[in-house]
Amino acid sequence: MRVVVAVDSFKGSLSTREAGEAAAAGVRAAVPDADVVVVPVADGGEGTAECLADAWGTSLRTLTTTDALGRPCAATWGRSADGARAVVEIASASGLPGVQDVPLRAREASTLGTGALLAAALDAGAREVLLCLGGSATTDGGAGLLVGLGARLLDADGQDLPPGGGALARLARLDLSGLHPRAGEVRWRLACDVTNPLLGPGGAAAVYGPQKGAGTRDVEVLDACLARWAAVLQETTGVDVTGLPGVGAAGGAPAALVAVLDAGLEAGAPLVLAEAGLPQQLSRGADLVLTGEGSCDDQSVQGKVVDGVARAVREESACAAAAVVVLAGRVAISPARLAEAGVDAAFSIAPGPSELVDLQRDAARLLADVAERVTRLVSRAGGSPAVRDVQHEA
Structure with a gap:
């Protein structure tokens, strides 16, 4: 049998x-x-990094980075035995569990800490990076991911914006000149199990913002901020992410990587089952x-x-x-x-x-x-x- x-x-x-x-x-x-x-199996959400590390015969790596509210935290990521593939969960550094001890601040929450994990994977030589999108505490459109990879978000005076989706209303320019030198060389895969767009009633702020501490006014502000972010991304890269299904996942995190790094969205469970x-x-x-x-x-x-x-x-x-x-x-x-x-x-x-x-x-x-x-x-x-x-x- x-x-x-x-x-x-x-x-x-x-x-x-x-x-x-x-x-x-x-x-x-x-x-x-x-x-x-x-x-070992998972659906592309929390627990996927551990699952794949197990399947690859490796152990998770730990990095000191920052949580969704900018506080120091320890987060983990996985790497295949040959070093070619890496897996990062947005929930590890930028997830809701890490900020449940304080009142949620939806406008300030950032994916910057996850950006540091992505940079660590590139530094380690990964040629393919899988980012799992479930469980985030953020609604910043992935802006923090790019900052963690070396990009700069500048206001009209050329000053760096503070972290968080609420600051994107003042975004004037996206500077990619300092982006990690390997960021454009690797294959980026995003495990995503939703089809929400970035903006509007079915978008990142409206659908997922409330569970991240966003009140009615916060949702309105964050949706407008994400619209500004999408406009600047299009000005910078020529890619319009507003009509793409799934880009509203994880507070719009895919928007940054799809526009700047040509990341591909994939259904989480089939992806992980195949990898495992x-x-x-x-x-x-x-x-x-x-x-x-x-x-x-x-x-x-x-x-x-x-x-x-x-x-x-x-x-x-x-x-x-x-x-x-x-x-x-x-x-x-x-x-x-x-x-x-x-x-x-x-x-x-x-x-x-x-x-x-x-x-x-x-x-x-x-x-x-x-x-x-x-x-x-x-x-x-x-x-x-x-x-x-x-x-x-x-």
Whole structure:
């Protein structure tokens, strides 16, 4: 029996590697001689750098930089074993978790600290840089990223603007003369799972600003500031980013890198699954594919890991008979919706009515238990079809 385990992290409980190993332990408890392979996976948001570093056989690197409000912080980034590829999460230096200890200041929040991480990746010789956009605390259109890479944002008097999206209203000129010498030589990839434009009712400020501390007036100001930023970017590079889908992600961070460095936006989960080597493992065939995350709901089958894994299985002829089963802390999706997405069943790790703190504490054991039960069922049935008749909604 061959089983591929591709489980996302259970936030607050298990990393993607820990979750995968727990599920694998359950598989081996049911079928000791099973061929089990664990593929660390993520959807391009928080946890992606750790996932890819694991897949690359390397460890995350730490850099002292600044958080979204300009305070010193330690942030991490990943590098492949050959040094050719690097992965940076905007959430590591410029994310909401790093500034939750103080009142959020939406107009001042900056991606400058993440720019320093990107510069470190270039200094280390990376030829391809992946920036993961989830979890940012910023709405500066990626202006801080460029400053961290050596650019200057100047007002009408030739003075440098302070950090933050709120200062962009006074932007007169973007000076790229000091940009990192390797910035234009590498391939820039942006992991993005939304299609929001930069401006307007569906844009960066209006949709994501409130969760970053922006009130009604702040949203209006930041939207106007991003419009000014887009105008200066177009004046400088000739690229109009205002109509591009996805540029509104992470407070408009893609705008800077798309206009200045020709960065490409890509769906996060398929990108990471490919980098982690899932297609190669599936090409060897599987009887059972276990995937999952902390909460399995409608979003799970709309571009997240569960959706990506199911799609990858369906696209691989060697896995035509494989059962795809989700293991999650919480299951809040109908069996019919799962079936539409190519998932055969979903099981919660909760043994009954449970407190979240208890599930988090015992997540590894509970995940292993459920994986063991699923594997016993599939192995006893002699294949995957039986699983489709025992869909479970917790």
